[in-house]
Amino acid sequence: xxxxxxxxxxxxxxxxxxxxxxxxxxxxxxxxxxxxxxxxxxxxxxxxxxxxxxxxxxxxxxxxxxxxxxxxxxxxxxxxxxxxxxxxxxxxxxxxxxxxxxxxxxxxxxxxxxxxxxxxxxxxxxxxxxxxxxxxxxxxxxxxxxxxxxxxxxxxxxxxxxxxxxxxxxxxxxxxxxxxxxxxxxxxxxxxxxxxxxxxxxxxxxxxxxxxxxxxxxxxxxxxxxxxxxxxxxxx
Numbered sequence: 001x002x003x004x005x006x007x008x009x010x011x012x013x014x015x016x017x018x019x020x021x022x023x024x025x026x027x028x029x030x031x032x033x034x035x036x037x038x039x040x041x042x043x044x045x046x047x048x049x050x051x052x053x054x055x056x057x058x059x060x061x062x063x064x065x066x067x068x069x070x071x072x073x074x075x076x077x078x079x080x081x082x083x084x085x086x087x088x089x090x091x092x093x094x095x096x097x098x099x100x101x102x103x104x105x106x107x108x109x110x111x112x113x114x115x116x117x118x119x120x121x122x123x124x125x126x127x128x129x130x131x132x133x134x135x136x137x138x139x140x141x142x143x144x145x146x147x148x149x150x151x152x153x154x155x156x157x158x159x160x161x162x163x164x165x166x167x168x169x170x171x172x173x174x175x176x177x178x179x180x181x182x183x184x185x186x187x188x189x190x191x192x193x194x195x196x197x198x199x200x201x202x203x204x205x206x207x208x209x210x211x212x213x214x215x216x217x218x219x220x221x222x223x224x225x226x227x228x229x230x231x232x233x234x235x236x
Contacts (some may be wrong), residue, residue, distance in 0.1 A: 006032050011235075012057075019044035019065075031055045033079070034069050040065035048074035049097075055079060061087035061108070069096035069117075083108035083129070091117040104129035104150070112138040126173045133159035142166075146154075146180075147196065148173030152184045161188065168194030168228055169198035188212040193231065199228035 001022045006012070009030040019025055020042040027033065028049045034056035040046055041063040048188065052073035061067055062085040067074075070093040075081060076098045083089060083107035087166040089099065090113065097118040104110060110140070115137040125131060126148035133139075136158040140179050143151065143165040152166070159167075166189060176198040186206025192201075192213050201218075202225035203209055211218045218231065 007116035008032075010034050012036055012038070012059075020063075021045075025032045027053045032090075033057050033059070034077075051191070052076045052098075054081065058082075060084075061089070062106075063087070066148075071094065072133070073098045075099070075102070075217060086126070093117070095119045097121075103107040104131075114138075116140040118142045124172075135159065137161045143167060145169050145195075146177045146178035146199070147171065149177050149179075151181065154180075154187060156184045156188055157185045159185065163190050165189065167234065168192070168196040170196045181210055181211045184209050184222070186210040186212075194227075194228070197227070197229045200230050201226045201228060 001178050003024045005026045007028050011029055012033045014036040016037045018039045023044045025046045030050050031049055031052045033054050036057045038059045040061045041127045043064045045066045047068045049070050049163045051071055054075045055077035056079050057081045061083045064086045067089040071093050072095045073180050074096040080101045083104045087108045090111045092113045094114060094116045102123045104125040107128045109130045111132045112133050115135055118139045120141050122143040122145055124145045131152045132155055134155045136156050136160045141163040145167045147169045166180060176196045178196060180201045184203060184207035186209045203222055205222040206222050208222050209220045211220050
């Protein structure tokens with residue numbers, strides 16, 4: 001239950017830091033971490049409160065650890081983050097992810113709670129990872145690459161704006177069957193593609209929804225599931 005508070009800019013420029021056993025890291029300065037390796041384990045928490053908190057280095061979150069992205073550029077620059085073993089990232093600021101390289105694996109969860117939280121890039125989700133899009137226009141010009149039974153839950157209308165893309169892939173993970181659940185919310189996606197023919201587009205809600213991609217509208221009816229490859233051949 002130790003606590004590390006950093007108020008200075010570029011407070012950590014190298015070395016290795018490990019947080020565990022409910023430790024908390026409050027990063028309040030600008031570009032708090034610019035290098036080194038930081039491991040967050042065993043229910044530890046990083047509160048990214050300052051601008052461009054993670055602008056370099058490698059950060060590994062596992063064992064129910066949590067990253068709270070509370071400000072612009074919580075993840076930015078050339079940093080690399082890996083989330084595994086029930087790690088959670090909560091994003092509550094616009095452009096909280098502006099660059100960087102995210103990898104979600106092993107039952108990790110991404111919760112997006114405001115608009116334009118991830119700005120650009122391709123983010124990879126595998127190994128039963130889960131994405132909850134809880135706000136309209138959650139992403140901006142972003143590609144979500146889903147593999148190994150990853151899931152996206154749409155919890156707000158227009159959660160994906162027209163510039164966003166979903167790829168159902170089995171490039172890295174040989175297991176298949178990723179899921180897009182529109183959950184009763186109509187939305188527009190720039191494109192849907194991929195080689196995972198076992199992927200599913202479904203609607204868990206009691207309310208019908210319309211999914212628009214490219215030149216086509218698709219009815220995703222209440223309580224129904226559709227195989228990805230046959231679904232896209234049924235343009236309205």
